[in-house]
Amino acid sequence: CKASTLCYWNPYWMLPSDVCGVNCFWEAALRYSLKAQPEEKMHLAVVACGERLEETMTMLKSALIFSIKPLQFHIFAEDQLQDSFKARLDSWSFLQTFNYTLYPITFPSENAAEWKKLFKPCASQRLFLPLILKEVDSLLYVDTDILFLRPIDDIWSLLKKFNSTQIAAMAPEHEEPRIGWYNRFARHPYYGKTGVNSGVMLMNMTRMRRKYFKNDMTTVRLQWGDILMPLLKKYKLNITWGDQDLLNIMFSHNPESLFVFPCQWNYRPDHCIYGSNCQEAEEEGVFILHGSRGVYHDDKQPAFRALYEALRSCSFEDDSVRSLLKPLELELQKTVHTYCGKIYKIFMKQLTKSIRDRYDRPPKKR
Numbered sequence: 001c002k003a004s005t006l007c008y009w010n011p012y013w014m015l016p017s018d019v020c021g022v023n024c025f026w027e028a029a030l031r032y033s034l035k036a037q038p039e040e041k042m043h044l045a046v047v048a049c050g051e052r053l054e055e056t057m058t059m060l061k062s063a064l065i066f067s068i069k070p071l072q073f074h075i076f077a078e079d080q081l082q083d084s085f086k087a088r089l090d091s092w093s094f095l096q097t098f099n100y101t102l103y104p105i106t107f108p109s110e111n112a113a114e115w116k117k118l119f120k121p122c123a124s125q126r127l128f129l130p131l132i133l134k135e136v137d138s139l140l141y142v143d144t145d146i147l148f149l150r151p152i153d154d155i156w157s158l159l160k161k162f163n164s165t166q167i168a169a170m171a172p173e174h175e176e177p178r179i180g181w182y183n184r185f186a187r188h189p190y191y192g193k194t195g196v197n198s199g200v201m202l203m204n205m206t207r208m209r210r211k212y213f214k215n216d217m218t219t220v221r222l223q224w225g226d227i228l229m230p231l232l233k234k235y236k237l238n239i240t241w242g243d244q245d246l247l248n249i250m251f252s253h254n255p256e257s258l259f260v261f262p263c264q265w266n267y268r269p270d271h272c273i274y275g276s277n278c279q280e281a282e283e284e285g286v287f288i289l290h291g292s293r294g295v296y297h298d299d300k301q302p303a304f305r306a307l308y309e310a311l312r313s314c315s316f317e318d319d320s321v322r323s324l325l326k327p328l329e330l331e332l333q334k335t336v337h338t339y340c341g342k343i344y345k346i347f348m349k350q351l352t353k354s355i356r357d358r359y360d361r362p363p364k365k366r
């Protein structure tokens with residue numbers, strides 16, 4: 001008999017002939033009795049301001065195409081983007097694999113006035129997510145210029161790998177200190193050798209809300225909600241990249257709280273524009289693409305742009321996803337005059353596997 005995991009996706013009268021019905025019976029019975037609570041959802045948050053609608057929708061689409069467990073989107077958007085987000089997301093409601101909530105850009109209600117004076121709201125929204133989404137246990141925060149080339153389930157499962165002191169996970173800002181920014185220019189503390197990049201940030205917010213953080217302002221440890229303002233006041237003249245710098249300062253004082261994942265989970269132009277320096281991606285492929293430096297929208301890194309365009313123009317139809325690979329590979333082959341294009345196979349590797357897995361897996365309920 002073949003593995004009974006196939007049962008999950010098939011009503012029993014449509015089971016492949018080599019799967020034993022009896023296995024499915026027991027699998028279903030166990031699942032029913034063990035699962036008193038509903039299936040765990042994965043929570044994804046993004047903050048969209050300015051001209052980021054299309055880019056954000058493409059990110060969300062890439063999340064939906066490959067992911068397996070249901071998703072809950074938390075979308076923080078400027079007022080003028082709210083209606084367009086609603087219309088676009090409602091047009092996807094046939095998928096039944098996600099729900100979403102739209103929020104205005106906000107500060108937590110306590111001290112909102114004081115925070116408004118200090119923080120640029122769009123740039124700092126993500127720092128407040130643990131305080132705003134009080135009911136949510138864990139969250140994946142991503143920038144709008146992220147593309148998932150692999151199911152979110154896989155990065156989500158890293159939450160279970162956290163040891164008892166870890167509360168969040170990010171990738172290093174650089175692999176190569178000679179071109180690193182923080183180690184050459186920062187005028188504030190930062191995490192590790194080259195700092196961390198906050199464009200893909202996995203958080204156990206239950207733990208973030210509970211933790212008392214060491215800091216260089218008082219000898220007393222402070223909670224998340226109490227540390228942000230003094231931190232900003234102290235460092236506001238010295239920070240360059242806004243909230244990412246504050247996160248670096250925070251985790252430099254509390255390094256035991258950070259889980260560092262490898263660069264293929266947050267692959268940026270910096271990993272290839274001067275030559276390839278993300279070894280994990282060379283071996284296993286790129287898992288999450290991060291088009292920082294605006295590379296999806298100009299011609300400086302055509303390999304990144306080709307990936308963005310391929311996902312932007314594909315639909316949820318099986319054929320559309322399946323037939324994305326060939327033209328994409330041809331596009332990427334036109335980019336081999338660039339350092340990133342030279343190693344274009346690393347962009348195809350995981351994507352090809354994800355698409356294959358999606359079709360080995362019987363289709364989701366639509």
Ligand SMILES: *[C@@H]1O[C@H](CO)[C@@H](O)[C@H](O)[C@H]1NC(C)=O
Binds near residue numbers: 071096097098099
């Ligand atoms: C979305 O929300 C509706 C209504 O609350 C619920 O019935 C449905 O199961 C949810 N879907 C997912 C994928 O969470």
Ligand SMILES: *[C@@H]1O[C@H](CO)[C@@H](O)[C@H](O)[C@H]1NC(C)=O
Binds near residue numbers: 187188
């Ligand atoms: C800010 O940068 C200046 C110049 O490098 C430095 O002297 C100062 O100590 C820094 N401030 C803080 C709070 O680290």
Ligand SMILES: *[C@@H]1O[C@H](CO)[C@@H](O)[C@H](O)[C@H]1NC(C)=O
Binds near residue numbers: 138204
């Ligand atoms: C987050 O941490 C809390 C407290 O340690 C724990 O109960 C919860 O299961 C964790 N969430 C996940 C998704 O691992």
Ligand SMILES: *[C@@H]1O[C@H](CO)[C@@H](O)[C@H](O)[C@H]1NC(C)=O
Binds near residue numbers: 166259
């Ligand atoms: C958890 O892992 C971090 C990073 O490797 C480490 O600094 C910390 O000491 C670990 N915590 C425990 C309780 O082992």
